[in-house]
Every structure is written in structure tokens, then in C-alpha cells.
Amino acid sequence: MPPSVKGKEKKLNLSVSLRANPANWKTAKNDAILNGIEIFKLSDFSGKLAGPNSDSLPGTQITTSPPSELFRKPPRGAIPKATVLGGVLSGVVVLSIIDFLIFSKGKSTRTKALSLPDQQNRTSTFHEELIVGRGGFGHVYKGFIDHGTMIVAIKRLNPESKQGAREFWREINLLSQLSYVHLVSLIGYCDDDNEMILVYDYMTDGTLRDQLYDTVNDSIP
Numbered sequence: 001m002p003p004s005v006k007g008k009e010k011k012l013n014l015s016v017s018l019r020a021n022p023a024n025w026k027t028a029k030n031d032a033i034l035n036g037i038e039i040f041k042l043s044d045f046s047g048k049l050a051g052p053n054s055d056s057l058p059g060t061q062i063t064t065s066p067p068s069e070l071f072r073k074p075p076r077g078a079i080p081k082a083t084v085l086g087g088v089l090s091g092v093v094v095l096s097i098i099d100f101l102i103f104s105k106g107k108s109t110r111t112k113a114l115s116l117p118d119q120q121n122r123t124s125t126f127h128e129e130l131i132v133g134r135g136g137f138g139h140v141y142k143g144f145i146d147h148g149t150m151i152v153a154i155k156r157l158n159p160e161s162k163q164g165a166r167e168f169w170r171e172i173n174l175l176s177q178l179s180y181v182h183l184v185s186l187i188g189y190c191d192d193d194n195e196m197i198l199v200y201d202y203m204t205d206g207t208l209r210d211q212l213y214d215t216v217n218d219s220i221p
């Protein structure tokens, strides 16, 4: 039907016709059922919906088969630069927010690592009697955090160790993504002034190797 013009507004009667997909008309799928209909009005580039209807609409029909224009490639340069720029900028903003959320979450876990036993915090000394083991990374100390309510194992990098920053960060990256009841948890870390420290849950019953071979603390002289 032709559009009726009232003042500056145009009223448009749209008709909906249903038909099977032309490609399937010879098959059993030649019935078409309309379950619902959504009508959109496209906003202009300033985001406003107000505006005159396009004159090209009269006679428009909505069909269940997509118009072939949808499959045509837009001509070169048909996508406005503002749209592309807007897309890129919103992508960057979304990625920054995700990044911020991930890293701020990680930091909240890691600040715990900085609550080392008071004595160690103040003097940066680690007492021999607190050593519970020795590994490739360095000595492992028994420590207490949260005002002595929680026992932790503190692995301190030995400057003479063959291991270093690479192993340190690999351990952090790996263990901060894993959480399993039978896997010792990394509580946090400290990387400050050549001091590299990893803080774990303390295994009161010793390691798996200790359990298997009854070797509790035999690494300590």
C-alpha cells in the first residue's frame, strides 16, 4: 500500500508474506510458519531514531527468505570510517576493562604474599631453624601469616641457584590458574629488590615423596 502522508509524518503499511525457501520448494519443507516478528528502526549515525522515513520503503515486503542484497558484498568504502573507528575504539575499551579486572584480581591474591612473618618483614632475615627443606630454587622456610593463624611454606630464591626469574614467573603463572584439593596452593609471591619469594600452603604431613619414601625433612642437615 502507498504511504499516507500526514504533516511531516509518513504512515507506512507493511505487509508480510510467507513462503518456503525457494531452494526447498520441491521438498517437504514447503510450508512456512511465522512464530514471531521483530521490527527494527535503524538509528542514524548520531544514534537518533527520529527522522523521515526513507522514500524507498513503499511497497516493501517482509518475507521469510532473506533478501539477496544481504549476501552482496558492500561496495568498497561503503562502510563509513566513523563506524570502523567506533568499533576499534570500543574493542580497545572492552579489552582494557577485561585486562584491568584480571590483573586487579591477581594482585589481591598476591598482596597476601607480602604479609610475611613480621620478623622476616622487618629484618629480611630468614632463620636457619625455620628451614623445612631445600630444593632447586632455594631454601624452604616455615612461616606464619595472618597474625600467626596460618602456617605457610616460604620458598626463597637462592642467588646461586640455577633457577631464577624464568622459573619464578612460570610457577606463578601456572599455579595461579590451578586449584585442586590435592595440589599445594600458591598463596602469593614477593618480587622485590632481588628478593624472589613464593608462598605456599604448608604441607604439615610433608610432601608426597616424604609419604612414599618416609624421607620427612631428610634434606635438612
Ligand SMILES: Nc1ncnc2c1ncn2[C@@H]1O[C@H](COP(=O)(O)OP(=O)(O)OP(=O)(O)O)[C@@H](O)[C@H]1O
Binding pocket: 132, 133, 134, 135, 136, 137, 138, 140, 153, 155, 184, 200, 201, 202, 203, 204, 206, 207, 217, 219
Ligand atoms: N608447601 C610446602 N609445605 C611443606 N614443606 C614444603 C613445601 N614445599 C616444599 N617443602 C619442603 O621443601 C623441600 C624442597 O621443596 P622444593 O619444592 O623447593 O624442592 P623440589 O621438589 O626439589 O623442587 P624444585 O627443584 O623445583 O625447587 C621439600 O622436599 C619439602 O620437604
